Amino acid sequence: MRRPQLRIPSWLPVDGFILALVATVGLAALLPARGTAATVADNASTGAVALLFFLYGARLSTREALAGMRSWRLHLAVLACTFVVFPLLGLAARGLVPYVLTQPLYTGLLFLCLVPSTVQSSIAFTSIARGNVAAAICAGSFSSLVGIVLTPLLAALLLGGDGGGFSARSLVSIVFQLLVPFLAGQLLRRWIGGFLTRHKKILGFVDRGSILFVVYSAFSTGMVEGIWHQVSPWQLLSLLGVEAVLLALMLTITSYGSKKAGFPRGDRIAITFAGSKKSLAAGLPMATVLFGGGAGLAVLPLMLFHQMQLMVCAVLAKRYAARVPEEMGAAAAADRGQARRGEKAEAVGASGR
Numbered sequence: 001m002r003r004p005q006l007r008i009p010s011w012l013p014v015d016g017f018i019l020a021l022v023a024t025v026g027l028a029a030l031l032p033a034r035g036t037a038a039t040v041a042d043n044a045s046t047g048a049v050a051l052l053f054f055l056y057g058a059r060l061s062t063r064e065a066l067a068g069m070r071s072w073r074l075h076l077a078v079l080a081c082t083f084v085v086f087p088l089l090g091l092a093a094r095g096l097v098p099y100v101l102t103q104p105l106y107t108g109l110l111f112l113c114l115v116p117s118t119v120q121s122s123i124a125f126t127s128i129a130r131g132n133v134a135a136a137i138c139a140g141s142f143s144s145l146v147g148i149v150l151t152p153l154l155a156a157l158l159l160g161g162d163g164g165g166f167s168a169r170s171l172v173s174i175v176f177q178l179l180v181p182f183l184a185g186q187l188l189r190r191w192i193g194g195f196l197t198r199h200k201k202i203l204g205f206v207d208r209g210s211i212l213f214v215v216y217s218a219f220s221t222g223m224v225e226g227i228w229h230q231v232s233p234w235q236l237l238s239l240l241g242v243e244a245v246l247l248a249l250m251l252t253i254t255s256y257g258s259k260k261a262g263f264p265r266g267d268r269i270a271i272t273f274a275g276s277k278k279s280l281a282a283g284l285p286m287a288t289v290l291f292g293g294g295a296g297l298a299v300l301p302l303m304l305f306h307q308m309q310l311m312v313c314a315v316l317a318k319r320y321a322a323r324v325p326e327e328m329g330a331a332a333a334a335d336r337g338q339a340r341r342g343e344k345a346e347a348v349g350a351s352g353r
Contacts, residue, residue, distance in 0.1 A: 018303070021211075021212065024216050025219050028215075028219035029223055032221075033220045038221070038224065041213075042221075044213065048211075049177050050177050050181045051206075052207060052281075052285050053177070053182045053285065054181035054184055055206070056282070057181065057182035057184065058185035058192055058193065059189075059193075060141055061141065074270065075138065075139055077257075077258060077263075077275065078139040078270075079146060081271070082116060083116075083147075083150055085250070086113040087113045087114055087158065090114070100241075101242060104230060105297065105301065107159065108298040109301045111302070112283070113246075114159075115279055115282060115283035115286070116146065117140055117144070117147075117274050118140065118281070119143075121309075121310060121313070122139070122274040123140060125314070125317040126270050129273070130266075130320065130321050130324050131268070131270050131273070132266035132267050136274055139275075143274065147282060148178065148179060152178070152286070155290055174286075178286065178289060207281065211281060211284055211285070214288050215299070218287070218295035230297070239304065244308065246305075247308055250275065254271050254272040254275040255268065258272065272316075277313070278305060280302060280303065287299045287302070
């Protein structure tokens with residue numbers, strides 16, 4: 001007799017990478033790096049961030065991203081949602097301090113609103129929903145490309161006096177840890193692009209391993225400095241509630257806004273998923289450069305939002321897909337009705353003649 005197995009519902013995706021991140025945070029809480037080990041971990045984290053952005057640059061096809069600009073209205077809509085609407089909502093959330101959010105958690109929430117859109121999950125959910133996958137690829141890639149420059153600039157503008165730790169030193173770190181490796185990857189892409197494509201799976205482990213190491217270093221520093229004593233369970237629940245409202249607002253704005261703007265169904269789906277998401281892979285390394293020792297609390301809102309967006313958008317994508325047969329049936333019925341009206345009109349015209 002088989003024993004019943006506990007399975008996670010298909011509509012409730014628990015990202016394995018999120019589980020690995022949680023385990024890494026637990027390891028940092030139990031065994032934080034101290035003294036010489038902390039110095040080694042910090043230097044290794046700096047190298048991991050540079051490696052990540054070198055690989056991002058080497059894999060991102062600038063030609064494809066720019067070629068997609070033929071659909072400039074769609075890309076403009078995604079960029080506006082990512083770098084205008086999101087930051088405005090983040091600024092509006094300042095009124096929740098200190099009643100609902102603490103200042104450090106609000107800083108992390110505002111940083112979340114400045115991060116570029118994700119690529120992989122936007123493409124996956126657009127595909128499930130039977131939307132315009134090519135548009136989602138171009139929109140996500142172009143957002144990542146723009147975010148390399150725009151996210152640090154927005155952070156300088158909005159986080160400079162908000163505890164973000166942004167300074168001239170941070171700007172130098174951004175240039176040498178993020179921008180220079182990214183540009184180097186872009187320049188070497190024509191020679192190493194094929195190698196990266198052939199070993200995509202192995203390099204995926206390198207990406208995630210580097211991010212996990214960056215997270216360990218950041219959270220380890222936070223444990224040593226005692227920043228986690230600043231967060232209570234009630235404050236975490238409050239943060240989750242605020243992020244749920246933020247995600248709901250962005251999904252509503254992208255969905256109904258694109259419909260009012262007259263985009264076709266496939267483009268509306270791409271805008272909804274690309275315009276409402278934030279990239280964990282890009283945001284975590286950026287946070288370690290911008291916030292240094294305070295990166296632990298700063299990335300917590302982004303980590304929670306990432307899992308929330310996966311769960312909600314998985315359900316939403318399947319609902320979009322389920323509507324396709326109904327919409328096709330309605331369109332076919334409308335075509336048949338129009339054909340019948342045309343036949344009647346011809347019959348009337350023939351009788352009149």
